[in-house]
Every structure is written in structure tokens, then in C-alpha cells.
Amino acid sequence: MSDPVLSIRNLSVEIPTRRGILRPVDQVSYDIAGGEIVGVVGESGAGKSMAGNAVIGLLDPPARIAGGEIWLQGVRIDPLEGEEMRRLRGRSIGMIFQDPLTSLNPLLRIGDQLVETILTHLDLGREAAEARAVELLDEVGIPAAAERIGAYPHEFSGGMRQRVVIALALCAEPAMLIADEPTTALDVSVQAGIIALIKRLCRERGMGVMLITHDMGVIASAADRVAVMYAGRLVEIGPVADVVGDPRHPYTDGLMGSAPAASLGQARMRQIEGAMPRLGAMPDGCAFHPRCARAQDRCRTGETPRIGAGMNRAACWYPLEGGA
Amino acid sequence: MSIVNVKAVSRRFDVSRPWLNRVIERRPKAILTAVSDVTFEIGAGETYGLVGESGSGKSTIGRMLVGLLRPSEGVVEIEGVDLNGPDDDEIARVRTDIGMIFQDPFASLNPRWRVGEIIVEPVVALGGETAGLAARLLVQVGLSAADARKYPHEFSGGQRQRIGIARALASEPKVIVCDEPTSALDVSVQAQVLNLMRDLAEEHGLTYLFISHDLTVVRHMATRIGVLYLGRLVEEATPEDLFNGPRHPYTQMLLAAAPTLDAFGEVADVPEGEIPDPISPPPGCVFHPRCPIAQDICRATRPLWRDLGRRKVACHLAE
Numbered sequence: 345m346s347d348p349v350l351s352i353r354n355l356s357v358e359i360p361t362r363r364g365i366l367r368p369v370d371q372v373s374y375d376i377a378g379g380e381i382v383g384v385v386g387e388s389g390a391g392k393s394m395a396g397n398a399v400i401g402l403l404d405p406p407a408r409i410a411g412g413e414i415w416l417q418g419v420r421i422d423p424l425e426g427e428e429m430r431r432l433r434g435r436s437i438g439m440i441f442q443d444p445l446t447s448l449n450p451l452l453r454i455g456d457q458l459v460e461t462i463l464t465h466l467d468l469g470r471e472a473a474e475a476r477a478v479e480l481l482d483e484v485g486i487p488a489a490a491e492r493i494g495a496y497p498h499e500f501s502g503g504m505r506q507r508v509v510i511a512l513a514l515c516a517e518p519a520m521l522i523a524d525e526p527t528t529a530l531d532v533s534v535q536a537g538i539i540a541l542i543k544r545l546c547r548e549r550g551m552g553v554m555l556i557t558h559d560m561g562v563i564a565s566a567a568d569r570v571a572v573m574y575a576g577r578l579v580e581i582g583p584v585a586d587v588v589g590d591p592r593h594p595y596t597d598g599l600m601g602s603a604p605a606a607s608l609g610q611a612r613m614r615q616i617e618g619a620m621p622r623l624g625a626m627p628d629g630c631a632f633h634p635r636c637a638r639a640q641d642r643c644r645t646g647e648t649p650r651i652g653a654g655m656n657r658a659a660c661w662y663p664l665e666g667g668a
Numbered sequence: 669m670s671i672v673n674v675k676a677v678s679r680r681f682d683v684s685r686p687w688l689n690r691v692i693e694r695r696p697k698a699i700l701t702a703v704s705d706v707t708f709e710i711g712a713g714e715t716y717g718l719v720g721e722s723g724s725g726k727s728t729i730g731r732m733l734v735g736l737l738r739p740s741e742g743v744v745e746i747e748g749v750d751l752n753g754p755d756d757d758e759i760a761r762v763r764t765d766i767g768m769i770f771q772d773p774f775a776s777l778n779p780r781w782r783v784g785e786i787i788v789e790p791v792v793a794l795g796g797e798t799a800g801l802a803a804r805l806l807v808q809v810g811l812s813a814a815d816a817r818k819y820p821h822e823f824s825g826g827q828r829q830r831i832g833i834a835r836a837l838a839s840e841p842k843v844i845v846c847d848e849p850t851s852a853l854d855v856s857v858q859a860q861v862l863n864l865m866r867d868l869a870e871e872h873g874l875t876y877l878f879i880s881h882d883l884t885v886v887r888h889m890a891t892r893i894g895v896l897y898l899g900r901l902v903e904e905a906t907p908e909d910l911f912n913g914p915r916h917p918y919t920q921m922l923l924a925a926a927p928t929l930d931a932f933g934e935v936a937d938v939p940e941g942e943i944p945d946p947i948s949p950p951p952g953c954v955f956h957p958r959c960p961i962a963q964d965i966c967r968a969t970r971p972l973w974r975d976l977g978r979r980k981v982a983c984h985l986a987e
Contacts, residue, residue, distance in 0.1 A: 387854035388825075501942055502722075531721035531881065534942065536925040558854060561884075561927030602859040604884040605928060612866065613888060615859035619824055 347418070348375035349519050349552035350399065355412035355422075357391070357398050359623075366623040368394045370576040371412065371650060376520070376552040381543065383567030383584065384556045385599070387620055391576040392556045396522045398422075399554070400437050401429040417519055435465045438513030442525040444505035447512075448497040454481075454508050455493035458515060465516035480511040485541060503534035510541065517549070524556045539566045560603050564588050572596050575620055575631035578651050580658045593658035595632045630660070638662050670709035671875050672716075672733065672843055677742030679703040679728050683947065700947050702728040704899040705742070707973060710892075712842070715869065715876040717890030717907075719883060719922075723943060725899035726879045730845045733877060734768050735759075746843065764794060767836035771848035773828035777820040783831055784816030790839040805834040810864060826857035833864065837872070845877045850885060862889060883926050887911055895919050898946055898954045905979035915976060915986040917959045953984065961985055 357369035369391045376382045384392045397403050399414055401424065414422040416436060424432060433439075441447050449457060458477035462468060468476065474493075481489035484507040497505055506526060513521060523542060527535040543566055546553045555566055563570055563584065570587040572580040572595070580593040591597040600606060601614035618635040621627055629646050633639040642661050643649075649659040657663070684690060684697045703725040710716040718726045731737040732744050735751050744751045746762045753759065767790070770776035777786055784802035791798050803813035809830040820828060829849065836844050849865070850858040862885065868874060880886050886893055887907045894904045895916065903916040914920045941958040944950055953971050956962040963985065971982045 387856065503942060531943075532883070532922060532927075533721060533925045536927070539927070559927070560855070565927045599856060602856045604859075604862070604882075604888040607859075607888060612863050613859040615863055616856040617860075619826065619857065 347377070348415075349378045349417055350376040350554070351413075351415040352395070352399065353413040353415070355395060355398060355414060356410045357394050357403065357407055358410035359407045361406075361624075363624055367410070367626075368407070368576050368623055369398065372573070372576075372578045373412075373652065374571050374578065374581055376554055378519070378550040378552055379547055380569065381546055381553040381555055381567045383563035383570045384554060384573060385558060385560065385563055385570060386573035387558060387599075389575075389620060389623070390573040392573050393524050394576075395573070396439075396524055396554055396556050400433055400439055400522055402433075402439075431465075434461065434518070435516045436518050437520045437522060438516070438518040440506070440509055440513050440521070440523040440526045442528050444502060444509045444529070445497065447509045448505060450497050453494050453496055454500075458493075458508075458512060461512055461515040476515075477511075480514055481508070483545075484508070484511045484514070485537070486511075501534075502530055503537060506530060506534075506538055507541065510538075510545070514545065514549075518551065520552045520554070521546070522554045522556070525558070526555070527562060528557070528559070535562070542566065560588065560600065561605075572599070575626065576623070577631060577648070578659065579632065580660075581651060582657050586657075591658075592663040593632075593660045594636050594638050594664065596658070597664055598635075638664075669712065671712045671747055672710040672877065673743075673745035673748075674706060674708050674729070674733070675743045675745070677703060677706050677729070677732060677739045677744060679725075679732060679737060680740045698947050701949065702899050702946065703732070703739075705973075706896075706899070706901050707742075708894055708901065708904060710843075710875055710877060712875055713869075713873055714891045715878050715889055717886035717893040718877065718879045718896060719881065719886050719893060720896030721881060721922075721943060723898070723946060724896040726881075726896050727847055728899075729896075730768075730847045730877060730879050733843075733845050734766050735763060764839050765842045767839065767841035767844040769829075769832050769836045769844060769846040769849045771851055773825050773832055773852060774820075776832055777828055779820055781819075782816065783818055783820065783823075786820070786831065787816070787835045787838055790835065794839065796839070801838060802834075805837055806831075808837070808868070809834045810860075824857075826853055826861060829853060829861050830864065833861075833868070837868065840872075841874075843875045843877065845879070847879045848881065849878075851880065851882065858885070865889070883923065895922070898943060898949055900954060901973060901980075901982060902955065903979065903981045903983075909979055915979065915981050916955075916983050917961055917986075918955045921958070953982075 353373050354371045355369055356367060356371055359366045372395055386392045398409055409422050413420055421432060455477055459473045462473040462476050478489050478493055486492055486507055527538050567584045570584050571578055574595050580587055580596045588600060591600055598616035607613040616635055621631060627634055630643040630649055633643040649661050651659045679702050681700045681702055683700045685695060720726045732739050738752050749758045749762045751759060787802045787805055788798040802816040806813055806815050811830055850861050878889050890907055892906055893910050894901050897918045903919045914923055950957050952968050953966040956966040965984050971984045973980060973982045
């Protein structure tokens with residue numbers, strides 16, 4: 345595979361509170377190559393969005409990057425601040441959020457929002473920027489783009505709005521796109537169109553895509569590789585067919601088994617007992633051990649298993665055997 | 669015998685601008701038909717799944733079933749009693765047989781009430797006996813009796829939904845309307861809550877109206893499924909029949925568009941077009957602008973809700 349566009353090394357995010365320091369992201373490492381979609385899955389509070397926000401420099405204080413490195417196209421970006429970060433954001437990294445309505449300014453025509461973004465990041469004249477805006481809307485599949493350019497966000501449906509947001513994220517031809525739950529607010533029939541669009545743009549432009557979602561179905565159809573997060577830690581990473589079809593970490597296995605489709609024809613669904621630990625009450629050893637049927641002493645008290653030396657696929661001392 | 673009977677029910681909402689704006693801007697009245705001529709029944713002990721995308725009218729139907737909304741036309745009967753009929757005593761009696769579980773476990777519990785008070789409220793409102801009730805219900809839904817003294821903010825989303833279920837059970841209803849009960853929950857918690865709901869149904873002989881946009885959840889829970897599109901039922905069948913051989917073109921499109929766990933790298937078939945504006949729906953069959961097999965009759969005449977083997981379908985061409 346080609347050199348990674350984005351490289352995250354041992355990234356940790358901390359939030360200082362009166363009761364001590366919380367770690368919503370704990371020593372996470374992964375790479376994303378150009379033209380590759382990496383799906384980041386996990387339940388609410390697993391730290392998947394927090395890791396994405398750290399990459400683009402949008403952590404809400406007091407949350408801060410406490411350790412590790414983030415490299416974008418060979419440049420280390422985690423120490424950047426202020427103006428430098430702002431320039432990078434939007435220019436090299438585009439971001440799509442869950443709710444397309446709050447990502448757009450309701451008082452501005454979408455054409456003006458696009459042109460403003462293009463003028464900020466690219467060295468173009470006003471007319472060229474307007475032509476570019478129409479091109480972008482056309483590319484993301486908005487019919488009659490030249491006529492819709494004067495419309496306000498409320499005149500678009502949810503799916504069309506998300507397409508406009510994607511066009512905004514693409515304005516400066518970023519090398520990296522972070523999509524945080526891009527289809528969660530949309531209906532199934534609209535969702536399929538947005539996923540197809542993100543895939544096409546990723547391939548055509550050779551862009552790296554970080555697709556953050558809790559929906560396994562979306563991951564299975566869109567991602568090339570999957571990173572599974574649990575309680576701020578990366579617990580499993582690998583090609584999508586392997587992770588979904590043949591999970592090695594007991595948590596991934598439970599997560600896949602909990603999807604209703606996996607319990608087809610059975611009276612009861614498989615469930616993982618208990619709930620994810622709170623950040624302030626992280627258990628020793630492996631964070632999953634209180635819910636894990638395979639847990640042994642080493643999991644409860646030993647060193648926290650992490651992907652890295654000797655553990656390429658699952659952060660687990662006793663991973664499931666393959667081929668099951 | 670069916671316990672819930674929905675007969676030719678329609679519900680319209682007036683979404684016009686205020687009258688002065690209408691006069692100045694010369695706009696006509698705008699009437700949104702959220703539910704149009706919907707007929708179905710639910711037998712005792714059944715779980716009837718209603719699926720549809722946003723704006724399909726599934727929540728409106730749920731609200732009419734519990735009496736939170738009146739139908740504009742048609743009749744909603746619970747145990748043979750018309751919920752909007754003349755006999756107030758009978759209506760009051762059957763209303764206690766209906767419970768409801770809401771989607772948002774954060775908005776549906778009063779943050780200033782203790783969990784115990786929240787759970788017994790439906791019984792208090794009827795003047796019933798509540799001694800030990802909250803504790804018993806909490807244990808039934810997998811929480812502990814001591815939780816009755818706590819406040820909602822001390823619980824996670826899944827636990828709150830369990831509290832919502834306990835409240836729905838308090839008045840010992842026969843029918844529970846569940847409006848997207850697990851949409852706000854993570855998958856592993858969703859599995860826990862769905863298993864609990866299924867266990868309770870068996871224990872208490874409950875009948876559910878299970879409203880969801882998630883096809884896989886409905887497939888797992890329902891004994892029969894009705895598919896809604898733009899306020900109209902388009903197909904009704906058992907989960908097996910529906911998923912193995914959908915007959916209505918909309919159901920076919922919906923199933924093809926849903927992402928599955930085993931379709932790696934395949935992009936689901938992308939449906940044509942979008943849901944039309946419910947204020948001015950297309951004439952004839954409302955699905956015809958997006959339908960791959962539409963013909964002249966579909967553009968002119970609304971299809972009847974007809975039997976097709978073991979299922980029901982509203983399509984001129986389905987066979």
C-alpha cells in the first residue's frame with residue numbers, strides 16, 4: 345500500500361476534571377492511505393469522535409491532546425495552533441458532521457457559502473470560484489446545480505443538504521476527509537446514496553476517508569478496513585471482511601453478534617451483558633474484562649493489551665481463534 | 669379475535685401559514701395528510717411491526733392508537749371499543765389497557781421525579797394501589813428495587829429505557845405501543861432491551877405495536893409487518909414472506925437499500941428520487957414517480973389495499 349495520508353501514533357486525549365484526569369482516547373494508533381476508507385466503530389463514549397476531532401484540531405477545551413503524534417502527508421500536525429491549524433483544516437482535511445442542518449448557515453445561500461470557502465482556501469477569482477461551486481454541486485449529485493446555487497439550506501431535503509455539506513468539505517480538494525456519522529440522521533434509502541457518493545469521491549480523488557459510525561451495516565458496505573474502539577482504546581483493526589466476518593476480539597465478536605441481523609431466526613438476540621465502563625472508573629488491565637466471558641487473571645490485573653508489538657489484529661491476551 | 673382494530677383511518681394536519689400571511693401572500697391553505705386510509709388489525713399476543721422512513725406516518729398512527737391524537741376519518745378500536753366514540757366509561761376502561769414506550773429515554777422521564785414516582789404515575793392517575801409496585805416492576809425489567817429512590821440522571825440510556833418499560837407495564841396494559849424504543853441505544857444495549865421486551869411479552873401475554881425505521885429490528889421482533897410509504901400502507905406480511913419475497917416495488921427498494929453485514933464493499937442499490945412532499949402528494953399511487961414498473965393506471969388511480977395470497981399489498985401490478 346502507498347504511504348499513508350494520515351498517520352496517528354499513540355494518540356491520547358485527556359480531559360482534566362476535579363475528580364482526576366479522564367482519558368477518552370488512550371494510546372490509539374492507525375494509518376489511513378490515499379483512496380482508502382477506514383471505518384471507526386464503537387458505541388457512544390468509545391472515543392471514536394473524540395479521536396476524529398483531535399485530528400482536525402476541534403477538541404473542545406478542556407479536552408487536549410496529551411500524547412502521541414498525528415502526521416498528515418508527512419507533516420506532523422498535532423503541535424499546530426491557531427492560524428496554522430485553521431488553514432490546514434478545510435484546506436487539507438475536510439469534515440462532515442452528523443446533522444447537515446447545523447453544518448450549514450441557514451441565512452446564507454448555499455452558493456455563497458461554497459464561494460466563501462473556496463475563496464478562503466484557493467487562489468481563485470470570484471467568477472472562477474462560482475464556476476467551481478457549480479462544478480462541486482454537480483459532482484456530489486445535486487440535480488440542476490447551476491439553478492440551485494441560489495437556494496437556501498432549508499429548501500433542500502436532508503439527503504441533499506448532506507450532499508451540500510460534502511461539497512463544502514471538498515472545496516479545497518483535501519487529502520483527507522473525516523466523516524462523523526454522516527448518514528445517521530438520514531433515511532435508509534437516502535443513506536445508500538450518500539455512502540455511494542463518499543466511496544466514489546474517495547476512489548476518484550485518492551482521498552483518505554475516516555468514516556466514524558456506530559452502524560455496522562454502513563461499515564460493511566463502505567469501509568476497506570475497520571478500527572473498533574472500546575472505552576477509548578483501539579481493540580481490533582483489520583480488513584473489513586475479516587473484522588466483521590471473523591472477529592478476534594471478544595468485544596468485536598459481541599458487537600457483531602448483537603446486530604439484529606446476526607440473530608436471524610432465533611427467539612433471543614445475542615447480547616453483551618453489562619455496559620461500557622465510565623471514563624472515571626476504568627478497570628485495571630483490559631477495559632473489557634468485566635463483560636468478557638474469556639477473561640482470566642492476566643486480563644484483570646496485568647498490563648493493558650494494546651495493538652502494536654506482537655498484537656497486530658486484536659488487543660487481547662486470549663483472542664478468538666480464526667476460521668470460526 | 670383482534671385486540672386492536674384500525675379501520676380506514678386518516679389524519680390530516682393544517683400546516684398553513686397564519687391567515688394574514690395567507691391573504692397577503694395569496695397562498696392557499698396547506699393540509700398535510702400524515703396518514704391516509706390505513707387499515708390493519710393486531711391479534712392478541714401479536715407483535716405488529718410498522719416500518720417506514722421519516723414522514724411515513726408511523727408515529728402518527730401510534731399516537732392515534734393510544735388516544736393522543738384523534739383520527740380525521742376512520743375508527744380506532746381497542747377491544748371493540750371506539751377510542752373516540754360516545755361511551756366515556758368504556759373508553760376510560762380500555763385506555764388503561766394501552767401503554768406506551770417512547771423513543772427518547774432522556775426526554776420521556778421527568779428529571780425532577782424519583783424513578784419510583786415516575787413508574788407508578790400511571791396507576792396513581794387512575795387511583796390504583798401502588799404499594800411495592802415500583803420495586804416489583806424494577807426487578808422485572810432487570811434493575812434493582814433500591815433504584816426507585818434515584819433520579820433519572822443517575823442511569824445510562826439503556827437503563828432509562830428499562831425504566832420507561834417499567835412505567836408502561838405499571839397499569840398492567842394488554843397493548844403497548846413502542847415508538848422506536850431502541851433507536852437511541854447502542855447495538856449491544858439494544859439487544860438487551862429487545863430481549864427484555866420479548867421476555868415480558870411472553871410473561872404477560874402482551875400485544876405490541878412496534879414502530880421502527882430499522883428493518884432488521886422489526887424483522888427480529890414482529891410477527892407481522894406493515895410497510896408504510898407517505899402515510900399509506902403498501903404491504904403487509906409475515907417477516908419471512910416480506911424479506912424473502914417483497915411484492916411491492918417500494919418494499920423491494922427499501923430492502924435493497926438497507927446495508928447488510930455480509931455485503932462487503934458492495935454499494936447497496938441506490939434508490940431513485942426522494943420521498944415526495946406530503947402536502948401535495950402525486951396522484952394515483954404515491955410511489956409512481958419513483959417506481960421502476962409504473963404504468964398509466966398507477967398515475968391515475970390509487971391502488972386498493974388487497975389480499976395477495978397470505979399477504980396484503982397496495983399495488984396495481986404486484987402479483
